[in-house]
Every structure is written in C-alpha cells, then in structure tokens.
Amino acid sequence: MNEKTTLDARRAFLGKLGLAATCTGAAMGVGALGAIKTAAAKSESSPGPAKSEPVPSGAKGASAEGNSFPTPDYDWTKHQWAFGVDATKCIGCLRCVEACKRENDVPRNAHQFRTWVERYVYLEGEKNAHIDSHPDPVNIEASGSEKEYRFANRYKDAKVDKAFFVPKLCNQCTHPACVQVCPVGATYKGKDGVVLIDHEYCIGCRYCVQACPYGARYFDEEKGVSDKCTWCYHRITKGLQPACVEVCPVGARIFGDTNDKQSPVSLFIRNNRVQVLRPESGNAPNVFYVGIDKEVN
C-alpha cells in the first residue's frame, strides 16, 4: 500500500519531467533554428548583390531599384556617417535642441532630449566644474517654460576661470551596448553606421536606456518606446543635413560621410586632434569632439 503510493508519485514526477523536457527541447529548437537562419542570411547576403533575395512586401521600392536599400535613392552600404562637435565654437544658444525637438517630435519638456547642451563652468579657486543643462530649474526659469530652451546668465557676476559648452547626442557607437542588450531585436546598427530603433518591435523594457554609457536614450512614455538621436536618419537619407547641424549658427556641429575623404567631417577629423567620450567603455563612439576637458564624459 505504502509502496504503491510512492511508485505513483514517482510516475507523476517523471511524467512532469518529460513534459518539461519537451518544452526545453522546443525552446532549444527555436534557438537553434534562429541561429541557422541567421547563418543562412549571412551567407546569402555575403556573396554579393547578384543574388536576389526574397524581398518582403514592405520594401517593394527597393526591389524595383535592384539593391538600393533602404530607399531607391539611398544605398546604405555606400555611406559611413560620422559626426563632429567643435566645442570651441558652441555659444550655447540651444537652437540645435529646439530644432531637434521639432524635427523629431520629441516631447517638449525639460527631461527628454535626443540632443542637449551642457555648460561647464570652473569658478576661481574651485577644482571641479559646475555643470548644468536645460533641465536645471534656473535655466527653465530663464527660458520661461520647459518648452523653450535657453541658458540662464547665472555666472554673469561670478569670477569664472574657464567655461565652455558641450553639445551632446547619440554617439552611434561602433560597438553599441544598447543593441547588445535589446531582447527583441528592436534596435540595431545599420550598415551606414547609424543605430536605429524599430518602434514597432520595441517592447519598452528600457534595458537600452540603462545600457547606454552616455545617457543618450530616453523613454517616451506616450509612445511606450525607447528613443534617441538617429542623426536625423530621414534627412540624411534624403541628402539633407541633420536638423541640429542645419540650424547651428556657428558651425559647432559637423556632419558627413567618412567614405568621402573631402566631406566636412572627414576634414574635421583629419585637421583636428579629436577625441571621443568615454573611450574606455569600449563602445567606440562615432561622435568626435574638439575642445573639451577630461571632465566631460
């Protein structure tokens, strides 16, 4: 009697184990298949443009033009974009911030930015810089509202040793940490070097927001997705400059194609001693800075 119940319990346990094994097997199968498919896709795309792939319905324009992707006029394999920031020229007028918000439908508040400008001020006799940016209440008060952007003249009467402005934006890293952590493949690095976000696939888990060492990403509560600077991907694919570069009145922002050795950004990188932010993080950023202190990161 006693022995029989033990046997029954053991059977039930083994049955459950079997079910679990099935599930694990299925999961492994999915994973393995994914790997196979990725490998297949890689081997399919590498032989070159001659091979025609099954083109999904969304990209009909591209298929008509042969191999130009993502649009008929723009082939992302022919470009490798980069961005330059000359902090010695920046006047902190924040027109770039305004332009970016309008161009990209960024929530007009003082907390979510695709690009922003930081002010570093070293006062006489102090070792560390005072750093402020638009979210600082003093600056919001000076601008009149969270929807307008300006720096308050708060150091007007202070003894300033040194001060400068630093525009910041997504670094479109060569090894982007944000892409690595995305669990659903909603963010990726395109062949032209821009890290993009697929808003349809983003599940709003915000891993990427935390992974970015530069704080370049923000979470858009209204849309329920992560967002960040794309170097105005919709503009650069049409031959325009990103909006912030377009409006910068002093030429502190430089944009271009590193494949073109005469492009503004190629010349900027060649003719200046440039640096990137947090090189030790291993992300290999593609925004190159001139005129910043080591405190900037």
Added chain:
Amino acid sequence: MPKHIFRLVGLIFGGLAVALIAIPLLTVDSFYRFGHYRADSVPEIAAQEPVYQTARYCLACHTPRVAQWSANSHKTVTCEICHGVAQGHPANGKLPIPKDVVKLCTLCHEAMPGRPSAQPQIEVAKHNPSGQQCTACHNPHSPKIATTLVKVTGNAAAGKQRAASCASCHGEEGISPNDTWPNLAGQHAAYLARILAAYKSGDQKDVAMTPLAQALSDADIQNLATYYAGLSCKAAPGAKAVGDAAAGKILAKNCAGCHGETGISGNPAWPMIAAQKPGYLVNVLKAFRAGLRKDPTMASASKSLSDTDITNLAAYYAQQSCQPATQGRKTQ
C-alpha cells in the same frame, strides 16, 4: 536503448519539428535579412518627412530677402531659426515675424561666460538700457551697422571754389533755401563724402545729384565734404513743420542710438539730422521705407513707420538745435 531515453529523444525532436514549423509563421519576413532585426523598419524610419526645409526652400520665392541675408554676417543663421519651420508654408499661411526680438537675439548675443570671444556679445543692460527692440537699429538680415569711416582729408578752400555750383540749391553757406533740399552746413564730412561717392558710383540715385556727382573727382568730393563740414549751421532758420514734434520725440528714442537724442550723431559715419529741413527728412524716410534709398539699417528702422510717424519725426528733428548744448560740435 532504454524506453524512457527513447521517449525523451523523441520529445526533443518533436519539439524541434514544432519549432521549425512555428518560426517562419511567427517571424516577419524581413527579420533576419541583415541581422537580428526587422529590415523593413529602416525604410519606415527613412520615410519620415523632414520638418526643417533649409534656406534653399525659401530662396524660390523670397529671392531678394535671401540674397540680402546670404550676403551678410547673419548668413549662418538660417531662415527657420527665427521664422520657425517652413514645413507646410506657404500652404498653411505665413510664417511669423518674431515679435520679442530682444529675447530672440540675446539667445546668441547676450554676453555670457563660456561663449567664445569671436561671438559678438552685448551686455543687455548697457547696450540697450531702454529695452527697445533690437530691430529698431539692426536689420536682422544685415545686422552690422556701418560704422566704417571714410577718411576725409580735403582742402576747405578748394572745396569752397567747387561749391559754387552747389550753392543754387544748397545755399551759399550750406543752408538750403527751401524745405526739400537738405542743409549741408556742419554735416559730418565722412557722411558727406560717403553720400557723394554713392551718387557718383550709382549706388544712390537722384535726378539732380547723379549727373553733378559724376562730374566730381575723388579729390573734389573730399574738398567739398571738408568745406561743408566746416561751415556753421547756426544760420539755419528754425524751420516750421506740420507734424507733432512731441509725438516725434517719443518715436525719436528709437533713433537715438545712432543719431543722438536730438539728432546730433556721435559717429561721423551717420548724418546729423538736428535742424534739418523737415520736408527733406520726410522724403528721405519715405525713400528708405520704399527701398528707393538703400541702407539695411535704415530700411529696418523705417519699415514700421507710418506717414504720420514720419511727419512727426521730421517735425521733432527740425526743431532741434544743431549745436550741442554743452560741448563744441565734433567735426571731422
């Protein structure tokens, strides 16, 4: 092989088969096209319409304005920075002309630690104590006010001889006999030389003055300017004007930055207008407003003036003394 192992292996392969069938059904076609993402999302992102249209878009219709802007120091400040985005314009109506330009201009030009010294900056309280709009003096499309001096090193005696032919209109002593022609006595020499040179080159046109000025040599212009600048404006009769001088005085605050509070300008590049003929002042202001006489600063300053405003201003300046109350007049 024991039966339970066989079952397990069977289960694993069964699961694999299910997964193989399920994956293509559950994954979007473009997902692995380039990597672990949906390739279709790239053209979707690229399809977004640009909001900022760039100055090239404005050029098509606003050709003269764009030409003026692109030839001057604000050429790096694109149209859409001040006027807002051009997307939907002109279909959705006009773009705004900024009203509070003090707030707008100081975004870039307020003196602030951290701004590079190459950037023109002002201390707002000192530069603009009365809080008037920047556009009262500065043309936003051509903001630099001409302060470059024409150096005048003429001979007054030679100028006097040459001035004989000017006397019929501008008077023997540079005081014109009627309301329409300007007094020249005591005017800044640099200004006189600049205007005569402009008539000569054709930059400024006048039926009477153009042929006369074309007959002048460069030396003549220098001599004439020196001669008239040296004359006294004392003899100028207190002109009677139709306008309301009190109303003109209020308006004149906007002019004071360059022309002085009573029309006695501090910089020799800009004309003295105190005790000037009111009829002449009216004509000149209307010419600036209509763009017949070209000067970016004056075009901007006169743009918002009504005919009444102009008459009032002329009346105010006509009544002022051409001699500064305290110190001797600066002549050059």
